[in-house]
Amino acid sequence: MYAISIREPGEPDVLEWTEHPDPRPGPGEVLIDIVASAVNRADLSQRQGNYPPPKGASEIPGLECSGTIAELGEGVTGWQVGDEVCALLAGGGYAERVAVPAxxxxxxxxxxxxxxxxxxxxxxxxxxxxxxMEAGLRSGQLLLVHGGAGGIGTCAIQIGKALGARVATTAGSAESRQLCADLGADPVISYRDEDFVAVVKEAGGADVILDNMGASYLDRNLSALAPDGHLAVIGLQGGRKAELDMGKMLVKRLHMSVLGLRGRPVEGPNGKAAIVADVRERLWPLIEAGKVRPLVHARVPMREAARAHAMLEAGDVRGKILLVR
Structure with a gap:
């Protein structure tokens, strides 16, 4: 099969469409004929040499895909060859085929x-x-989403609204802010020239903050939280290290989680299987009802993954960039 290789750590042009051995499904796995994958910021970090795959995972980038099941591994039930599916991957999505735990x-x-x-x-x-699952967002609460126009942000705004929460968000360009407003976010805050802490405090403080920035936003996020609020950090675009004011957390009884997804085990109470099962049971009906929908910024041929990486790095991407076979 053909897939994207990372020739060496570096700029987008190190991505090459090359021949690889055909994957085979092991016990409990299925083989997917890939129709499309998607670009995530973790892929950019992997290409730059800063985010190696977990032990045993494919060196081929790509953390998600869609396609049809081509083969079932030993012991797999509930799926059939030909089923149209999408999948969460630890790697291997920028390819013609991938083997993934069922x-x-x-x-x-x-x-x-x-x-x-x-x-x-x-x-x-x-x-x-x-x-x-972690922060326990519920109806009537205020969710603050940083970077609301991106793939994560547009999904989070829609999920918050579908669950009956109020959603505030930060975004950059006027077009990005308008997209967030169209999805139901209010207020929509310009991170370029507005103080999100002041705006969110005026709205009563955030019960949950979904943050992709990390260090550079840490203290301001704690200030923006309401009492008993929860800060969920999922990215470190603003750095890895910051001073933590535990006194501020103590007074307001704040919670903070810093959780990755890629490196989790498949099974176990905190494993990917439990997350996927809960998503299928509780989120999938919202997607099928049209309350949460994927937003696509661009479709790019998979062999041109370098161009897709350059697009995401350039910024002002609204929704997801897809890599299409």
């Missing part, structure tokens, strides 16, 4: 195009596991 596979949501479904699993599982 517990990380989801049926293509009714009403969603099979190509567009490639942009759902990673963002859905990331947002749902952090905002709902």
């Amino acid at each position: 517990a990380q596979v989801l049926p293509k949501p009714a009403g969603v195009d099979l190509v567009d479904a490639a942009g759902v699993p990673e963002v859905a599982c990331t947002v749902w596991s952090n905002v709902v």
Whole structure:
């Protein structure tokens, strides 16, 4: 088969469409003929040499895909060859085929195009596991989403609204802010020239914050939280290290979680299988009802993954960039 290789750590041009051995499904796995994958910021970090795959995972980038099941591994039940699916991956999505644990596979949501479904699993599982399963967002609460116009952000805004929460968000350009408003976010805050802490405090403080920035936003996020609020950190675009004011957390009884998805085991109480199962049971009906939908910024041929990486790095991407076979 053909897949994207990372020739060496570096700029997007190190991505090459080359021949690889055909994967085979092991026990408990399925083999998927890939129709599309999607670009995530973790892929950029891997390409740059800063985010190696977990032990045993494919060196091929790509944390999600959609396609049809081509083969079932030993012991797999509940799936058939030919089923249209999407899947959460630890790697291997920028390819013609991938083997993945059956517990990380989801049926293509009714009403969603099979190509567009490639942009759902990673963002859905990331947002749902952090905002709902960990932080416990519920109706009437205020959710603050940083970077609301991106793949994670657009998904989080829609999930928050579908659950009956109020949603505030930060975004950059006027077009990005308008997209967030169209999805139901209010207030929409310009991170370029507005103080999100002041705006969110005026709205009563955030009960849950979904943060992709890390260090550079840490203290301001704690200030923006309401008493008993929860800060869920899922990215470190603003750095890894910051001073933590535990006194501020103590006074307001704040909670903070810093949780990754890729490196989790498949099984166990905190494993990917449990997250995928909960997403299928509780989020999939919202997607099939049209309350949460994938937003696609661009479709790019998979062999041109370098161009897709450059697009995401350039910024102002609204929704997901898909890589299409």
